[in-house]
Amino acid sequence: MDNKRRKIETFKVAIGILIVIFIGIQFIQPLRNQSTEVTSVHIERLYPVPQNVKGILTQSCYDCHSNNTRYPWYSRIQPGAWYMAKHVKKGKEELNFSDFGTYSIRKQRSKFRSMSNQVNDGTMPLSSYTLIHRNAILTEEEKKILIQWFDTMTDSLK
Template identity: 55%
Template sequence: MSRTKKILLAILIVLIVIQFIQPTRNTSGQVLQTDIVNMYNVPQSIQAVFENACYDCHSNNTRYPWYANVQPMGWLLARHVKEGKDELNFSEFGSYSSRRQANKLRAIENSVKDGTMPLSSYLLLHKDARLTETYKAEIISWVRRTRDSLTQNK
């Protein structure tokens, strides 16, 4: 067997073996009391946008695409979701201090305004997560009102 065939066979074996090493899934299957939609009056339209464009990376309930079962894509997705939840977790938003909630709301406003969220890499495969100008305006308005109510209640 030639050297090239041996290398290709080794790569194939590694690719097959790594398929059995699956990352832990981020699916609790429940909406916690600390979820932002349980803590604040989130209009249905904004809640739908959050669930469609944000919750996969920023909650305890990720909807996994088929390619999450193929390694190393599953590992990359798991890391991406962990980083997203470390930055902001809508499922645990109510457990944040009032100050942290206000800061996170400000970050949401800025991310929506400057178009850094949802990530362009996410939008490549999730066309329905694109935010229209109308949705952006609604989210920004709601975030500002909610943040203002937080600072007034101090």
């Protein structure tokens, strides 16, 4: 019986330590990716973006691929906030609509072509994002709208 009591006490101490660690990490928050400024190199300042395309980009792309992420309530809970910050950082490294004008014309053309292909084959937006953000799932009509605009932009940059 004494061995069982020791195991229970050890278990309680371990749970207590885990709770303290979980609470402690809540105070270590990553930097937020939020800017209300639309810079002169933002894609919307460089190219005519139809309203329907802008709406789709805002809803399904900008959270990970711009300088302004909309943060839901759960983004303040660790370790999820760290995962989200890492995900946004990686997304912006691959494509950042806020800095699109800093890309060479060749790179812009390549990005438009890549976006068209990724939307067409369903790899963007990521399923890990749409799992929680159900409103970011692209309908067939939205895919057609985006692909047509991406292809038009690709052709216009030749």
